Amino acid sequence: MTTVNRRKFIKGAAAGGLASTAVAAPAIAQSMPEVKWRLTASWPKSLDTLYGACENISKRVAELTDNKFQIQPFAAGEIVPALQVLDAVQNGTVECGHTALYYYFGKDDAFVFGSALPFGMNPRQQNAWLLHGGGQQLLNDFLKKYNAHFIPAGNTNCQMGGWFSKPIQKADDLKGLKFRLGGFAGKIMQKVGVIPQQIGAGDIYPALEKGTIDGAEWVGPYDDEKLGFVKVAKFYHYPGWWEPSSTGGFICSPEKLAALPKQYREALNSACAETNMWTASKYDAVNTPALKRLVGAGAQLTPYSPEVMDACYKAAQDLYTEINAKNPEFKKIYDSYTAFQNDSYLWTQVADHTMDAYMIRYRNAK
Amino acid sequence: MTTVNRRKFIKGAAAGGLASTAVAAPAIAQSMPEVKWRLTASWPKSLDTLYGACENISKRVAELTDNKFQIQPFAAGEIVPALQVLDAVQNGTVECGHTALYYYFGKDDAFVFGSALPFGMNPRQQNAWLLHGGGQQLLNDFLKKYNAHFIPAGNTNCQMGGWFSKPIQKADDLKGLKFRLGGFAGKIMQKVGVIPQQIGAGDIYPALEKGTIDGAEWVGPYDDEKLGFVKVAKFYHYPGWWEPSSTGGFICSPEKLAALPKQYREALNSACAETNMWTASKYDAVNTPALKRLVGAGAQLTPYSPEVMDACYKAAQDLYTEINAKNPEFKKIYDSYTAFQNDSYLWTQVADHTMDAYMIRYRNAK
Numbered sequence: 091m092t093t094v095n096r097r098k099f100i101k102g103a104a105a106g107g108l109a110s111t112a113v114a115a116p117a118i119a120q121s122m123p124e125v126k127w128r129l130t131a132s133w134p135k136s137l138d139t140l141y142g143a144c145e146n147i148s149k150r151v152a153e154l155t156d157n158k159f160q161i162q163p164f165a166a167g168e169i170v171p172a173l174q175v176l177d178a179v180q181n182g183t184v185e186c187g188h189t190a191l192y193y194y195f196g197k198d199d200a201f202v203f204g205s206a207l208p209f210g211m212n213p214r215q216q217n218a219w220l221l222h223g224g225g226q227q228l229l230n231d232f233l234k235k236y237n238a239h240f241i242p243a244g245n246t247n248c249q250m251g252g253w254f255s256k257p258i259q260k261a262d263d264l265k266g267l268k269f270r271l272g273g274f275a276g277k278i279m280q281k282v283g284v285i286p287q288q289i290g291a292g293d294i295y296p297a298l299e300k301g302t303i304d305g306a307e308w309v310g311p312y313d314d315e316k317l318g319f320v321k322v323a324k325f326y327h328y329p330g331w332w333e334p335s336s337t338g339g340f341i342c343s344p345e346k347l348a349a350l351p352k353q354y355r356e357a358l359n360s361a362c363a364e365t366n367m368w369t370a371s372k373y374d375a376v377n378t379p380a381l382k383r384l385v386g387a388g389a390q391l392t393p394y395s396p397e398v399m400d401a402c403y404k405a406a407q408d409l410y411t412e413i414n415a416k417n418p419e420f421k422k423i424y425d426s427y428t429a430f431q432n433d434s435y436l437w438t439q440v441a442d443h444t445m446d447a448y449m450i451r452y453r454n455a456k
Numbered sequence: 457m458t459t460v461n462r463r464k465f466i467k468g469a470a471a472g473g474l475a476s477t478a479v480a481a482p483a484i485a486q487s488m489p490e491v492k493w494r495l496t497a498s499w500p501k502s503l504d505t506l507y508g509a510c511e512n513i514s515k516r517v518a519e520l521t522d523n524k525f526q527i528q529p530f531a532a533g534e535i536v537p538a539l540q541v542l543d544a545v546q547n548g549t550v551e552c553g554h555t556a557l558y559y560y561f562g563k564d565d566a567f568v569f570g571s572a573l574p575f576g577m578n579p580r581q582q583n584a585w586l587l588h589g590g591g592q593q594l595l596n597d598f599l600k601k602y603n604a605h606f607i608p609a610g611n612t613n614c615q616m617g618g619w620f621s622k623p624i625q626k627a628d629d630l631k632g633l634k635f636r637l638g639g640f641a642g643k644i645m646q647k648v649g650v651i652p653q654q655i656g657a658g659d660i661y662p663a664l665e666k667g668t669i670d671g672a673e674w675v676g677p678y679d680d681e682k683l684g685f686v687k688v689a690k691f692y693h694y695p696g697w698w699e700p701s702s703t704g705g706f707i708c709s710p711e712k713l714a715a716l717p718k719q720y721r722e723a724l725n726s727a728c729a730e731t732n733m734w735t736a737s738k739y740d741a742v743n744t745p746a747l748k749r750l751v752g753a754g755a756q757l758t759p760y761s762p763e764v765m766d767a768c769y770k771a772a773q774d775l776y777t778e779i780n781a782k783n784p785e786f787k788k789i790y791d792s793y794t795a796f797q798n799d800s801y802l803w804t805q806v807a808d809h810t811m812d813a814y815m816i817r818y819r820n821a822k
Contacts, residue, residue: 150726154719154723154726156718209815212815213580214579214580214613214737215740217733217736218737218738218740219741220737221733221734221738221741222737247807248807248811249807250806250807310807328806328807329807329808331814334808334811334815356516356519357520360520360723363726364729366733367729367732368729371583371587372584372587374580374581374583374800374803377803378799379799381802391806403818432819433748434740434744435812435815436744436748436819437740437744437747438816439816440695440757441614441616441617441676441696442578442695442700443813444759445578445697446578446801446804446805446812447809447813448695448697448762448765449575449578449700449801450809452769453798
């Protein structure tokens, strides 16, 4: 695109009265109050992408406030366990946390919209819905009764579909499969015959090695590589349809947020917004070399077959129908989310997807 | 993904000595200096997405500095014409601007990497390269001699491929075609026989209507709709391979940036980073309903044929070979850019593209 608009050209405006002066001395105020918050994360420090998001928020908030507003991040387990971040914020143990809201689906299935809906939106769509489609507001209305305020602050992008010792080719291959995966998607997996396994990070590898589980999903190439799965389960399935986009959420107490000086509140909003893209871009930058290393180490990249995808898609829709029938808060957000998603794919499929498809075909043909 | 890490659980940490206090009084400093900058944009106010990016940067910088750092945006032509933003920054007419760096390819073809390379990276890849692949640094090294510093601050996402009264089906259809398009891509178009036309926004519609040009590209559904092309040229081609991602750039004088109080400099960095995603998400949110309206008004969505795409792709590679042979600064950035892009598509094609392809197929089958 090129814009040429000379009509309003104001000749000589450069010499006009609006010239400004840069100020050299960083005369930052003594009177900006010191505020210290603690952030409890759902991530161990070894997940340097997601824990890195917490460190980045902390760093940027400090830089934006002349170090007066300090948020100290703590890894999972240092203050509370990984899955108790919401509770710790809700009951005031800490001022804030960084988590994936779908961890709390046991309290209410509506939490999933804050991070990832199986067969839901892709990262760009999810950001558009959160920022410009009313999504963040809907989630914050829902979160009021948990005394929590949510700001998107990181994204893993579409995740991988897990590691298996045998490829999953037919829908029947899912029956009786002991598959380690997190949370809400287990409800869908059960409908197609999988026996979901909840196992913490450190215990997955030995379980795969011993054969007490048949497969395991974690995140994507960069994070998965650290857990060593490729040594014991070669078939690396994709896509992770349960997380087409997975938003990491900064949460804090609405009261504590309101009590901040306005400038600090805006610093926090900016730091989270900046971190939302910083984290997603970091994942893109580090996943590529990790994927190459994994393939070099013997990973067999294997798409889920259309039959397997279709069985899971149908099971997901059945589950959403059931939840919508009994949970009006879920339905309220679901209706907004799916309307936005359905429309969005109309646009996604035109310019962007066609361009990517061409570049991928061309690259593979070289 | 679910992380359960109870090993490091520190029981009772909540009651420990790290508890913090929220501060209610927004006691913002008197001593933060007032700084006023003028921003000249390459956009008219009617482009509320791109001009909106300028307004958003201004708004966020003010909010992050208690209104002490004020950036006043001016539309194209109010201070200098649309395509003289770089010059206005370089010679000190204004402190900063918002533009697309490829407008300045006449000075040096290397400018294109700051906004869009034909058949280049998609938006996520470009952000990953800029933020985590050394791209922004490379561009700023290059920009030193233009007395300009670049911060990514907006993205249109993949653009559309233009409006035509007849569909472009064969490579031969390009020969002699009078096509209005902006800048650098015209060099590629000439290689395939197109006669590129440089026409400002307001003059495109009458030229299309009178038939003095055969086609015209602008941006995408939302921006194109405003210019009314659908009434005179029904065939809406895609993708706009000359802009698979198009970054809007905030530019300012490095000296004036260095002279800012550190906190203001960080506010500017955050505001631009936030606006980078805000603008791209806004485009996603508004393009979808615009596309529906355009199709309702008679637009015939028409993909460029593989033959046409291949002819243009080959012409682009030929052009890059020619420029690389004589322009070492272009080649330095090109080598970094294309290495990153080539690797990135390895990852793009696996989880994300496969997931999108499934959702698009499913949506269309409904």
